[in-house]
Every structure is written in structure tokens, then in C-alpha cells.
Amino acid sequence: MKIVKLKEPYDKNAIVDSPIVLALGFFDGVHRGHQEVIKRAIEKGKSLGVKVAVMTFDRHPKIIFQNIDGEKFKYLTMLDEKLKHFKNLGVDIAYVVKFDENLAYLSPQDFIDKYVVGLHAICVVAGQDYTYGKHDIANMDTISDFAKGRFEIITVDHLQRNDQKISSTQIRKDLDSGNVEAANLLLGYQYENHGTVEHGFKRGRKIGFPTLNVSIPKNERILGEGVYAVKVKIDKDNLWYEGMASIGHNETFGDDLEKTVEINLFNFDKSVYGEKVIVKWYKFLREMVKFDSVEELIDQLNKDKRDTEVFFGDLKKN
Structure with missing residues (x-):
């Protein structure tokens, strides 16, 4: 072209x-x-x-x-x-x-x-x-x-x-509310973000759920706060990995923290700081929650992982 x-x-x-x-x-x-x-x-x-x-x-x-x-x-x-x-x-x-x-x-x-x-x-x-x-x-x-x-x-x-008219306006509303599955139906494909892996606070690694902290360009729309099932492609190896992503302020670890996009990839242990990534958003799992303890957070993350694996397992069957 x-x-x-x-x-x-x-x-x-x-x-x-x-x-x-x-x-x-x-x-x-x-x-x-x-x-x-x-x-x-x-x-x-x-x-x-x-x-x-x-x-x-x-x-x-x-x-x-x-x-x-x-x-x-x-x-x-x-x-x-x-x-x-x-x-x-x-x-x-x-x-x-x-x-x-x-x-x-x-x-x-x-x-x-x-x-x-x-x-x-x-x-x-x-x-x-x-x-x-x-x-x-x-x-x-x-x-x-x-x-x-x-x-x-x-x-x-x-x-x-x-x-309902298929429109960019409606898709923006769906994404802002976390209704990514509805947005994807209107788009005709999975919504994507494109970003760079940056150093974070490494909190996830300490509790057994290491995450990629992804910086999204300021002009690119990100979804509403919540936890989602995602797939991520890393330019370095050009492979897609399944995982779960959170968009929010990590209230469990303190107040007034910066909004972040953090992704835990399954069966993944590579160092990819500075790498370009593409994130495909598939399903809203739950709202962000401020937990009373780190143990409660870990229990919920284990449930999120099971829910994500079930979702992608069912997707492969269809």
C-alpha cells in the first residue's frame, strides 16, 4: 500500500x-x-x-x-x-x-x-x-x-x-466501562494496546505473580479499571502469551498510587524490560478491589488465574 x-x-x-x-x-x-x-x-x-x-x-x-x-x-x-x-x-x-x-x-x-x-x-x-x-x-x-x-x-x-449503531463513540463507552467483549464485537477484532515494558515496584514478584509493567502511549485509549484476560505479543520473540492484566492504582499497597497497566503472563520467565509489546484484551474478569491483606490478594489472584485459564480453554474449543 x-x-x-x-x-x-x-x-x-x-x-x-x-x-x-x-x-x-x-x-x-x-x-x-x-x-x-x-x-x-x-x-x-x-x-x-x-x-x-x-x-x-x-x-x-x-x-x-x-x-x-x-x-x-x-x-x-x-x-x-x-x-x-x-x-x-x-x-x-x-x-x-x-x-x-x-x-x-x-x-x-x-x-x-x-x-x-x-x-x-x-x-x-x-x-x-x-x-x-x-x-x-x-x-x-x-x-x-x-x-x-x-x-x-x-x-x-x-x-x-x-x-444499535456500530460507532467509535459506542466502542469508547464500552471500553471505558470495561465491557471489552461488547467493544470487540463492534470492532470485529480484539482491542489492542501497544506499549513498552518498564521497571515497576516488583511487588508482584514478591507474592508469586511477577508482572510486566506496560507503559501505553498517552494518546492511546486504555480500558476502564479492572482485571482482564489478555494475550501479549513481545516483539523480541514474536510469540503470543496468555495472561491476566490489571488496570488500576493498586490500592492494597497504598493510597494515591499512579494508575498502571500490569500483566502477569502464564508460563513466562523472561526478562523483557524495554521491549515493545502488543496487548490484546479479551474479557473483563472483575473490578479492582482494595484487599485487607496481601494474603487475600494472593487468594484472589489464584482465582483470577483459574478463571483466565478456563476462559482461554473454552475459547480454543469453540
């Missing part, structure tokens, strides 16, 4: 000089609804015999329009991971446009002229709630007014699950 980065005003020489079918969207999470938009674009591209491109932005438009601190915005998928999803779905070209004031305040007509027609799109595919300016005037109902017959328009209806 060819990746082309653009900044308004862009260099026309950077544009791939061939007709394309263009899928439009921010695609945070690349969930099942987003996947449907891209699949429809790929089907159309095959029928027309042209390449398929996706256009997305380097940051969420809300950061500009709602004056949000970009350092604090939490994404379901960081840009690099989003691009991997596009590639795996079969996209030929990914246009990544810098979303700044120059782009944000283009008129709807200028946006269509430059970022649809200017990219040589002969067909545009987008979800029914896609906008390219003010919601009331720059939406999929009015896009034909700006297209002026220069390209075909395919609007993809919202995918539903249990009479």
Missing part, C-alpha cells in the same frame, strides 16, 4: 496520477462499520478496474473544531495501526491529510474540488454520517450538489448490532 501525506495547500505532484475509488472517513478503530465502507470501495474498484484509496486525517477533527488539547485526546487506533488495518483490508493508496486550520476552514466546495476531484476520484464511498464541513450543509445528502456530476457517490448505511 502506498502512503501519501498531504498538507493544505498540497503539492499536486504528490497525487497518484490515476483514477481511483475513494473511501472517506476518519476511521478511528477501523470498526465493522468502517470495514464495510472500505469493502464497498474495494468491490467498486474491482468492478471499475481502478485502484482504491482511503483518505483520512493525521488527527481527529475535534481537536481543531472543539479546541481540544491534542496531547490529551485518546484514540482507539493510532495512525500507524490504522494504516495497517487499511493495508490488510486490501487498500492500494492511503492519503493522510494534516488536519490543521488551513484544511478545517476550506469551504465544502473547495474540499470536494481539492480532496476528491483533485485526487482523481471517479467514485466516492462514505458512511451516511460523513461530513466535510458544517454538518447541516456539508453532508452525504448534499454532496451531489458539490460533486456536479464529476464522480459517482455511494453512501453506506450504518451497520447495526442489536438495533
Whole structure:
């Protein structure tokens, strides 16, 4: 997949000089609804015999329009991971446009002229709630007014699950509440975090449950506090390990402690400090609890481990 980065005003020489079918969207999470938009674009591209491109932005438009601190915005998928999803779905070209004031305040007509027609799109595919300016005037109902017959328009209806729209907003709510299984159903895959193993306080090692203390990038969304069944891949050996993870403040060991992501991997005794890891979140096991003693904590951790092993055992049978 060819990746082309653009900044308004862009260099026309950077544009791939061939007709394309263009899928439009921010695609945070690349969930099942987003996947449907891209699949429809790929089907159309095959029928027309042209390449398929996706256009997305380097940051969420809300950061500009709602004056949000970009350092604090939490994404379901960081840009690099989003691009991997596009590639795996079969996209030929990914246009990544810098979303700044120059782009944000283009008129709807200028946006269509430059970022649809200017990219040589002969067909545009987008979800029914896609906008390219003010919601009331720059939406999929009015896009034909700006297209002026220069390209075909395919609007993809919202995918539903249990009479509920599949959306990035709902997935964020599910993750924040710990309902990762519901989020995974909407995503169409296990939610992931990407981080680095750092030195911790080594409390887990002292009680027989050594943990990886994983630092997650500040812009990557993590789940609500709790204990979860997970799988972890370590770049060093490229293998997946089953385990259980806790997200919380470790109240048993004191008050006002920093929130951490700590993972106990089963059948694992390697030193991996400084290594990059991927964490796949499978199931919420329980809420975080402040125990009256370390012995109570150990009893609960043994139960958590049994529950996790049963979960993955059942998963393998299905």
C-alpha cells in the first residue's frame, strides 16, 4: 500500500496520477462499520478496474473544531495501526491529510474540488454520517450538489448490532466501562494496546505473580479499571502469551498510587524490560478491589488465574 501525506495547500505532484475509488472517513478503530465502507470501495474498484484509496486525517477533527488539547485526546487506533488495518483490508493508496486550520476552514466546495476531484476520484464511498464541513450543509445528502456530476457517490448505511449503531463513540463507552467483549464485537477484532515494558515496584514478584509493567502511549485509549484476560505479543520473540492484566492504582499497597497497566503472563520467565509489546484484551474478569491483606490478594489472584485459564480453554474449543 502506498502512503501519501498531504498538507493544505498540497503539492499536486504528490497525487497518484490515476483514477481511483475513494473511501472517506476518519476511521478511528477501523470498526465493522468502517470495514464495510472500505469493502464497498474495494468491490467498486474491482468492478471499475481502478485502484482504491482511503483518505483520512493525521488527527481527529475535534481537536481543531472543539479546541481540544491534542496531547490529551485518546484514540482507539493510532495512525500507524490504522494504516495497517487499511493495508490488510486490501487498500492500494492511503492519503493522510494534516488536519490543521488551513484544511478545517476550506469551504465544502473547495474540499470536494481539492480532496476528491483533485485526487482523481471517479467514485466516492462514505458512511451516511460523513461530513466535510458544517454538518447541516456539508453532508452525504448534499454532496451531489458539490460533486456536479464529476464522480459517482455511494453512501453506506450504518451497520447495526442489536438495533444499535456500530460507532467509535459506542466502542469508547464500552471500553471505558470495561465491557471489552461488547467493544470487540463492534470492532470485529480484539482491542489492542501497544506499549513498552518498564521497571515497576516488583511487588508482584514478591507474592508469586511477577508482572510486566506496560507503559501505553498517552494518546492511546486504555480500558476502564479492572482485571482482564489478555494475550501479549513481545516483539523480541514474536510469540503470543496468555495472561491476566490489571488496570488500576493498586490500592492494597497504598493510597494515591499512579494508575498502571500490569500483566502477569502464564508460563513466562523472561526478562523483557524495554521491549515493545502488543496487548490484546479479551474479557473483563472483575473490578479492582482494595484487599485487607496481601494474603487475600494472593487468594484472589489464584482465582483470577483459574478463571483466565478456563476462559482461554473454552475459547480454543469453540
